[in-house]
Amino acid sequence: MEFIAYPDAELMYLALAKQMASELGSFLRRDGRASLCVPGGTTPGPVFDTLSGLDLDWGNVAVFLNDERWVPESSPRSNTRLLRERLLRGPAGAAQLVPLYAPAEQPEEMLNALSSGIAPHLPISVLLLGMGADMHTASLFPGADRLTEALAPEAPILMALRAEAAGEPRITLSAPALKTAFHTHILIKGPEKRAALERAQSLSVTEAPVRAVLDVATVHWTE
Secondary structure (H helix, E strand, O other): OEEEEOOOHHHHHHHHHHHHHHHHHHHHHHHOOEEEEEOOOOOOHHHHHHHHOOOOOHHHEEEEEOEEEOOOOOOOOOHHHHHHHHOOOHHHHHOEEOOOOOOOOOHHHHHHHHHHHHHHHOOOOEEEEOOOOOOOEOOEOOOOOOHHHHHOOOOOOEEEEOOHHHOOOEEEEOHHHHOOOOEEEEEEEHHHHHHHHHHHOOOOOOOOOOHHHHOOEEEEEEO
16 A cells, blocks of 8 residues: 555545546557546545546546445435536546446346446546445445445456445445446545544454555545
8 A cells, every 4th residue: 555645635545636637548549548547425526527627538438336326316425416516527427337227126136237338448447436434435334234245356347235334235346346447536625534544554454444455555634
């Protein structure tokens, strides 16, 4: 794990957006395409604001979420909605959004269809993750009903998980799918998250699911 502490949030957001754009640009120049996998929540919003305006060949970038709450895009809790509002606008509006939600009562009904949309874009070129104070990342929550399966090397690309802390049912990339990424960044803020990160390093991966990707990640932190 590489740990970078920034003097303020504005500098962190700007530096991270530029680094991710540089990494995406390298893939675009080499392969003609790239994939970007990002979290929901409010923390990455300022990174998305900057990234969306940067000059990249966005038409050849596939963008998809780490995880999604099983709610329609009309819901204020939809990660896809946040993605459209903060990232997929301006120049980045030309990117291809690969969905992680489709209308159905339960996520299990759509796993195969949604997985086949993600599969062509693996391995992930650039992965941005968040981390909760409970040390979850994506929707890999401690205590989730199928966490052990989602962490296993043979796990499928996508899984549906339920956890008390998660609220709605979730659909999430599994640990092995996340670990395909060439570049992995974790974005956290505040002393509580830093303490959780330090605690995670001495716990098992089921107790601290973020450990599944921690060894290969660059962690970006500010107070």
